[in-house]
Amino acid sequence: MNRRNFVNTLGIGMGGLSVFPNVYASPFEPPQKKLGIALVGLGYYSEFKLAPALLETKYCKLTGIVTGTPEKEEKWAKKYNIPSKNIYTYETYDQIADNPDIDVVYIVLPNGMHAEYTVRGAQAGKHVICEKPMANSVAECEEMIAACKAAGKQLAIGYRLHYEPHTREIIRLGQEQVFGPVKLIEAGFGFKIGDPTQWRLNKKLAGGGPMMDVGVYVIQGTRYVTGEEPIAVTARSWVTDPVKFHDVEETTLWDMEFPSGAVASCTTTYATNTERLRVNAEKGWFELSPAFSYGPIKGRTSKEAFAFPHTNHQAVHMDGVCKSIMDGEPNIVPGEEGLRDMKVIEAIYKSAETGKRVTL
Numbered sequence: 001m002n003r004r005n006f007v008n009t010l011g012i013g014m015g016g017l018s019v020f021p022n023v024y025a026s027p028f029e030p031p032q033k034k035l036g037i038a039l040v041g042l043g044y045y046s047e048f049k050l051a052p053a054l055l056e057t058k059y060c061k062l063t064g065i066v067t068g069t070p071e072k073e074e075k076w077a078k079k080y081n082i083p084s085k086n087i088y089t090y091e092t093y094d095q096i097a098d099n100p101d102i103d104v105v106y107i108v109l110p111n112g113m114h115a116e117y118t119v120r121g122a123q124a125g126k127h128v129i130c131e132k133p134m135a136n137s138v139a140e141c142e143e144m145i146a147a148c149k150a151a152g153k154q155l156a157i158g159y160r161l162h163y164e165p166h167t168r169e170i171i172r173l174g175q176e177q178v179f180g181p182v183k184l185i186e187a188g189f190g191f192k193i194g195d196p197t198q199w200r201l202n203k204k205l206a207g208g209g210p211m212m213d214v215g216v217y218v219i220q221g222t223r224y225v226t227g228e229e230p231i232a233v234t235a236r237s238w239v240t241d242p243v244k245f246h247d248v249e250e251t252t253l254w255d256m257e258f259p260s261g262a263v264a265s266c267t268t269t270y271a272t273n274t275e276r277l278r279v280n281a282e283k284g285w286f287e288l289s290p291a292f293s294y295g296p297i298k299g300r301t302s303k304e305a306f307a308f309p310h311t312n313h314q315a316v317h318m319d320g321v322c323k324s325i326m327d328g329e330p331n332i333v334p335g336e337e338g339l340r341d342m343k344v345i346e347a348i349y350k351s352a353e354t355g356k357r358v359t360l
């Protein structure tokens with residue numbers, strides 16, 4: 001399948017994901033003006049993924065930063081040519097309301113800070129992209145959605161894979177039932193975590209352990225392949241190193257049941273590296289492995305290997321969201337999508353705690 005066929009195929013029958021981002025449309029017409037993005041929180045993901053990707057994007061560019069670390073201000077200003085009037089601290093953040101160079105704030109802070117900075121961004125009259133997991137609770141997600149709605153601004157979650165070709169194809173294979181109805185999904189995402197003092201091991205800042213960090217990709221995978229919402233989950237969690245994991249879980253295994261009868265067997269962990277999304281359908285199988293990290297992602301079916309190009313995940317994600325904003329159309333990774341995952345996460349934690357199957 002060549003690129004154009006692939007793009008054409010994607011337009012059909014994807015349920016909740018039917019709007020294929022036009023950033024792939026050909027012939028490509030660059031926009032008149034790029035949207036200005038301010039990155040909020042200049043840690044790993046901002047420094048090594050988002051800022052470099054913003055040098056490649058066609059619909060947006062880096063115009064501002066928000067940081068609590070004074071030493072980063074000069075370094076970023078120099079490297080990305082950011083004027084001092086576009087540099088904010090967490091205390092001066094709300095003044096971004098008066099800055100026409102900034103159309104979108106991109107929240108790249110620890111999870112426990114997502115809700116506050118999304119709400120303040122919306123109240124400052126900016127569109128918001130917020131990293132995954134959307135927040136620490138369903139209640140926070142609802143508050144964020146309401147704030148963006150009240151401000152008349154878009155809210156998009158950092159679900160970069162919805163714009164990624166291999167992922168788009170596995171969504172098509174699942175939702176169009178190319179190999180018949182999906183029966184069994186086996187999926188996992190985890191890595192061996194290092195520094196025991198980092199915020200990812202602090203419940204207030206992280207919301208939980210690997211479930212909040214990378215388990216959310218596994219939930220996403222099962223939901224976008226089936227195009228269904230789970231009706232029940234059953235989960236168990238473990239800690240083998242209580243010194244390191246005194247605040248959050250280390251490993252969780254869980255099952256998900258879907259209305260069609262499909263079931264998913266899922267894993268997330270901070271104890272070892274694992275990453276795959278394997279889908280067994282009635283007449284064949286298809287899988288991504290690696291499935292969720294920055295790529296290159298690899299895919300194959302029981303018939304053939306995928307032959308899609310590697311894309312810069314962060315660039316296609318930000319371009320896709322910003323094109324939607326420019327066109328005045330909903331984006332394909334809205335706050336409601338983050339909220340659905342958070343509902344599943346809360347059910348998984350409840351099941352792990354009670355030892356009981358939890359219905360949704």
Ligand code: NDP
Nearest residue numbers: 041042043044045067068069108109110111131132133158
């Ligand atoms: P880092 O720890 O590398 O960076 C977080 C930054 O947040 C810090 O550098 C700091 O920036 C700021 N910050 C403000 N308050 C605190 C605090 N109390 N503790 C720690 N940092 C603070 O995290 P990541 O960049 O890896 O992750 C940030 C977010 O992005 C998370 O929600 C994560 O889940 C998400 N993420 C998403 C990825 C994806 O593929 N979509 C990949 C990686 C992360 P400053 O010094 O500028 O104030």
